[in-house]
Amino acid sequence: MDFSFFIFFVIFTFVSSKPCEISSGNEEQILSLNKKLLRSVKEASEGPNPSLHLGLRLSQHHSLASEKDYLLKLKKELDGIIDRSQSKLQPITGLLALYTLALRASCEDLNSISVHGMTLLQHLKHQLHAEKEHIASSSRPLTNYYQYGLGVLALCVGGVRISSHVVHKLIQAQSNGGFMHKDILSIDTVAMAALAFQCLKESDEQYDGSQIEKALSATQQDILNSQSDTGLFGNVFSTPLAVQALQAVGSEGALCSSAMQVLTTEIGRGTFHNPMAMSQLLPILHYKTYLDVRSMECNGEDDSLILESRTSVVELSQESVTVRLVVEITDASPNIYKVIVPLGSSLLDVLKELHKQKPQEFSFETETSLWGPYLSVVNGLRARQADRTFWQLLQSPDSPLIEGISDYKIKNGDSITLRRTTW
Missing domain, CATH: 1.50.10.20 (Glycosyltransferase)
Known part of the structure; x- marks a missing residue:
């Protein structure tokens, strides 16, 4: 053809x-x-x-x-x-x-x-x-x-x-x-x-x-x-x-x-x-x-959207999941941690739990955005838009997470890498 x-x-x-x-x-x-x-x-x-x-x-x-x-x-x-x-x-x-x-x-x-x-x-x-x-x-x-x-x-x-x-x-x-x-x-x-x-x-x-x-x-x-x-x-x-x-x-x-x-x-x-x-x-x-x-003219609009009252109560799961967390910084050996959190926990929950357990070894900071909190500092090392760096979130081995730290829900056996990356 x-x-x-x-x-x-x-x-x-x-x-x-x-x-x-x-x-x-x-x-x-x-x-x-x-x-x-x-x-x-x-x-x-x-x-x-x-x-x-x-x-x-x-x-x-x-x-x-x-x-x-x-x-x-x-x-x-x-x-x-x-x-x-x-x-x-x-x-x-x-x-x-x-x-x-x-x-x-x-x-x-x-x-x-x-x-x-x-x-x-x-x-x-x-x-x-x-x-x-x-x-x-x-x-x-x-x-x-x-x-x-x-x-x-x-x-x-x-x-x-x-x-x-x-x-x-x-x-x-x-x-x-x-x-x-x-x-x-x-x-x-x-x-x-x-x-x-x-x-x-x-x-x-x-x-x-x-x-x-x-x-x-x-x-x-x-x-x-x-x-x-x-x-x-x-x-x-x-x-x-x-x-x-x-x-x-x-x-x-x-x-x-x-x-x-x-x-x-x-x-x-x-x-x-x-x-x-x-x-x-x-x-x-x-x-x-x-x-x-x-x-848009903003007249004659439908006005029928009504929220029902919340009736359900969410109970915390008694099950737990284990995640492997890898922190990579350029020219340094990666730090590897194992963290156990309740089922349904977010990646942000994992970071909080790790800092709670090992405050001298692991620290982090977040900044707010329209999408929710994002990771800006890990172990004192800041990623900044001004120098085109960011903390990339990866599932092993090199698959980027498409959700943020507060949205991604941990699955048992997950291996998550935090990698300071230049874009």
């Missing part, structure tokens, strides 16, 4: 197939996930998370009073977030971008939201300018290309004219392999860039259409190439954003539908218990993407 015809046939078959669909019979599971996300918002002990609000707003079912209360919390928190960022010189591109999308999803006037004499959109533009300048001087953003792409997307959704230099840096990153995390392509980053490129393509503003089209096509193909035999794009937690991107660019079809079937199965298994993961999944279950925020 002529190769060019084969490529045409594959593309035609893909784009002409049925839209990305969810098989019937999953309505109760989807509603249950909607309620879980709402409950996490109402019962959260930490600060508000704009991604959770965005996920709820892109759902078909709402608890409008709860969403209104959470919106007020978000707006109240914004001043402090910007203050802390400026005092500590910490970039918050992704967080401001999520705030922009979340507030727009509630039909807030983004030009009227001001902090220290600048609107939210101006603060985000300033952050992206600083990111762009850092790329020019250091060949990488202050944060990462996921946050950079999210920032471009949020400004585009907010109807802001974006500097051509900022746009070009994202296009350049796509063509130069900037979306790699270590030696693995980050599907989350690719999907976020695809959403940004699609928004720019549809924008009333004039950008370099041919370059954006080329980058958009490349990101779309990267997502399709990442699909495994299971139907997932990358892994189970990167798949929701990948599906959003495919929906947004109009490439839906059978491949996307197979991913949706896997996701609905994983909902039933309880895989999506992290609120951040739920917030990224919920939109596609209602055939929405972050680009739909542009056209």
Whole structure:
């Protein structure tokens, strides 16, 4: 067969197939996930998370009073977030971008939201300018290309004219392999860039259409190439954003539908218990993407989402599991520990128990993130974004964990490695 015809046939078959669909019979599971996300918002002990609000707003079912209360919390928190960022010189591109999308999803006037004499959109533009300048001087953003792409997307959704230099840096990153995390392509980053490129393509503003089209096509193909035999794009937690991107660019079809079937199965298994993961999944279950925020009108919305009272009492298991914990630091022999914890314990519980048993040998610190706590210091050695290091969590021998330390549940006989790694 002529190769060019084969490529045409594959593309035609893909784009002409049925839209990305969810098989019937999953309505109760989807509603249950909607309620879980709402409950996490109402019962959260930490600060508000704009991604959770965005996920709820892109759902078909709402608890409008709860969403209104959470919106007020978000707006109240914004001043402090910007203050802390400026005092500590910490970039918050992704967080401001999520705030922009979340507030727009509630039909807030983004030009009227001001902090220290600048609107939210101006603060985000300033952050992206600083990111762009850092790329020019250091060949990488202050944060990462996921946050950079999210920032471009949020400004585009907010109807802001974006500097051509900022746009070009994202296009350049796509063509130069900037979306790699270590030696693995980050599907989350690719999907976020695809959403940004699609928004720019549809924008009333004039950008370099041919370059954006080329980058958009490349990101779309990267997502399709990442699909495994299971139907997932990358892994189970990167798949929701990948599906959003495919929906947004109009490439839906059978491949996307197979991913949706896997996701609905994983909902039933309880895989999506992290609120951040739920917030990224919920939109596609209602055939929405972050680009739909542009056209939201916030009237005539369903207001039927009601949480049932909690009645069940969770009892602690009497069983225990044993885990082997390996701590690796460059140019040093690894430290190996055996830790026994109750069944159902998280990796964070393991770290706490080990520190309790051997406080002179093992210590750790965590920092907060939208995904929950992440490991930042082990035995006094800090991993920092500024020097492109992080504590990688691995299952023996070299398989990265796709869940965080508070989400991953220990299984008996697990061998977990903490490895300080450069990316």
